[in-house]
Amino acid sequence: MEKESNMTRRYILIMLCLLSGMMSLYAQKTMRDVWLSMPEQYAPYLTESMRVRMLEAVEEGLPEKTDNLLKGTCQLERITDDYLRAVMGKTTRVELKLFKTDAGETRLCAVKTLVAGVSESIVQIGLPNWTEMKTLTLTDNLQAxxxxxxxxxxxxxxALLAxxxxxxxxxxxxxxxxxEQVSLPEMSKEDKQWLTNLLTTRRRTLSELLPSEK
Incomplete structure (x- = not known):
C-alpha cells in the first residue's frame, strides 16, 4: 500500500514538473523577451549583449546606433510590449509584432526587408519563442x-514595367x-510616377495570414 502511495506521489510530481515546463514555454512574452531570445539566424552579426545595449538605449530614451560584428551599425528604433522596429545595417530592416489569433493564442510575425536595389520582404509567422516559424508566400500578381x-x-x-x-x-x-506594397525596379521618372499613382496597397489582418493547419 505504501509502495503504491509513493508511486502515486512520484507520478503527481512528474506531471507537475511537466506542466510547469509547458507553462514556462508558453508563458506570455513581451517584445523585450522576443528581442533578447532572437535566434542567430535572424541577426548573425548581433550578439545578445549587443541587443541588450540597444534595448537599454531605447528604454532610456536614447536610441543610439550600435556597432555590429560586420563593423557596421544597427539601431533599435522603436519597441513596445508587442511591436519592434530595428535597422540591422545599411540594407536590412526588421519589424516584429506579437498578435492574438482568433482563438486567443499569441503568435509572432517577423518581417525582414532587404533594401538594396529592389526592396523585398521575407515574412514569417510562428510562436513567440521563435519556434514553428513558417515563411509566408507574398503576392506575386501585380493585378492585386x-x-x-x-x-x-x-x-x-x-505588369511589364514592374x-x-x-x-x-x-x-x-x-x-x-x-x-503589402509593390517595390518598383529601375525605370524612367515618368513611368515610375505613372505606376506609383496607379498602385494600391494590400491591407490584411495578421490572423488572415496564418498558415492553414493540415
Whole structure:
C-alpha cells in the first residue's frame, strides 16, 4: 500500500514538473523577451549583449546606433510590449509584432526587408519563442495592386514595367495589420510616377495570414 502511495506521489510530481515546463514555454512574452531570445539566424552579426545595449538605449530614451560584428551599425528604433522596429545595417530592416489569433493564442510575425536595389520582404509567422516559424508566400500578381477599372492594355503595360514583381511589407504598431506594397525596379521618372499613382496597397489582418493547419 505504501509502495503504491509513493508511486502515486512520484507520478503527481512528474506531471507537475511537466506542466510547469509547458507553462514556462508558453508563458506570455513581451517584445523585450522576443528581442533578447532572437535566434542567430535572424541577426548573425548581433550578439545578445549587443541587443541588450540597444534595448537599454531605447528604454532610456536614447536610441543610439550600435556597432555590429560586420563593423557596421544597427539601431533599435522603436519597441513596445508587442511591436519592434530595428535597422540591422545599411540594407536590412526588421519589424516584429506579437498578435492574438482568433482563438486567443499569441503568435509572432517577423518581417525582414532587404533594401538594396529592389526592396523585398521575407515574412514569417510562428510562436513567440521563435519556434514553428513558417515563411509566408507574398503576392506575386501585380493585378492585386491595380484598380479593377484599369483597362487590359494599361494592366499589361504596368505588369511589364514592374516585372519581376517584388513586394515589401510593413507592420502596424497600433493594430495587428499587415500592409503589402509593390517595390518598383529601375525605370524612367515618368513611368515610375505613372505606376506609383496607379498602385494600391494590400491591407490584411495578421490572423488572415496564418498558415492553414493540415
Amino acid at each position: 495592386f491595380l484598380p479593377d477599372t484599369l483597362s487590359q492594355e494599361m494592366q499589361e503595360k504596368a 516585372f519581376p514583381i517584388a513586394t515589401t511589407v510593413n507592420l502596424s504598431e497600433q493594430d495587428s495589420v499587415f500592409v
